[in-house]
Amino acid sequence: MNGVQVREDGPVRRVTLNRPETRNALTLDDLRDLREAFTVGEDVRAVVLDAAGERAFCAGMNVDVFLALDSEAEARAFIDGLRELLHTVRTAPVTTVCAIDGYCLGAAFELVLACDLRVATTRAAFGLPEIKLGIPSVVDAALLQQYVGLSSAKEIILTGDPYPAASLAGICTAVVEPAELGPRVDELLAKVTGHTRTVLAAQKRLFETWQNTGLADGAVASVDEFASTFAAPETREQLAGYRAALGSRR
Structure with missing residues (x-):
């Protein structure tokens, strides 16, 4: 088996x-x-x-x-x-x-x-x-x-x-x-499961970075990861969807 x-x-x-x-x-x-x-x-x-x-x-x-x-x-x-x-x-x-x-x-x-x-x-x-x-x-x-x-x-x-x-x-x-x-x-x-693959991968990389570096290096890596997520079209799509959902609740 x-x-x-x-x-x-x-x-x-x-x-x-x-x-x-x-x-x-x-x-x-x-x-x-x-x-x-x-x-x-x-x-x-x-x-x-x-x-x-x-x-x-x-x-x-x-x-x-x-x-x-x-x-x-x-x-x-x-x-x-x-x-x-x-x-x-x-x-x-x-x-x-x-x-x-x-x-x-x-x-x-x-x-x-x-x-x-x-x-x-x-x-x-x-x-x-x-x-x-x-x-x-x-x-x-x-x-x-x-x-x-x-x-x-x-x-x-x-x-x-x-x-x-x-x-x-x-x-x-x-x-x-x-x-x-x-x-x-x-x-x-x-x-x-509703999160984008881009942000999941970025966040998981940051967990590993935070686990293995000090605060200063972790903060630098965080800036890089934040900026790089905007290279993915799905980030803009997710932002637009979130904004539309907020508007529908008003």
Whole structure:
């Protein structure tokens, strides 16, 4: 069974982790397929990542992947591949949304942190259990302290324990009952898919710039991005449409 399923739903690409019998644990092929799924064309305005089954969103990497790493070189090649996937997700030129139900652990938690928006259910829990396996939490686990603060990030990483979504304020856009997960995600999609591809790409580039530079450099990049959006005809069209909508409300 293919562990990653992709379908197009109008301007939304829906990506589903689909190996519920193993709690959607990730394989090397899954990392490749996810990277392809988050590489989007001009007609896509958002990507939604969800998972099959109720036991777990994703248990992280399949432990067999780690057991198969026989050398430092193989370990480096694996983690570099994961880093490339997370970079692709984080810098995707569209809004990325995660719908999380059940346990979200390890590499899956990093994948979720790399996305823009997260909606979780009341039975969702997040954790980075790598330290229990004798390996460190790395790559986009570095983002965790920005969501929960350094003290809580250290607790989550050093204990390796799962924490209920409701206890991790700042990570999720919303925490809802399981039956409300799909409708809440669709509400978010309705708000973000009407934006132009030009502005989505510009805003996503700025998020990455702000993440990796100081205030002064970020402000300079902001000026450049603002000016360059006016080179796209769709910017003028969007402005005119917005102005017309305002006029119709008077």
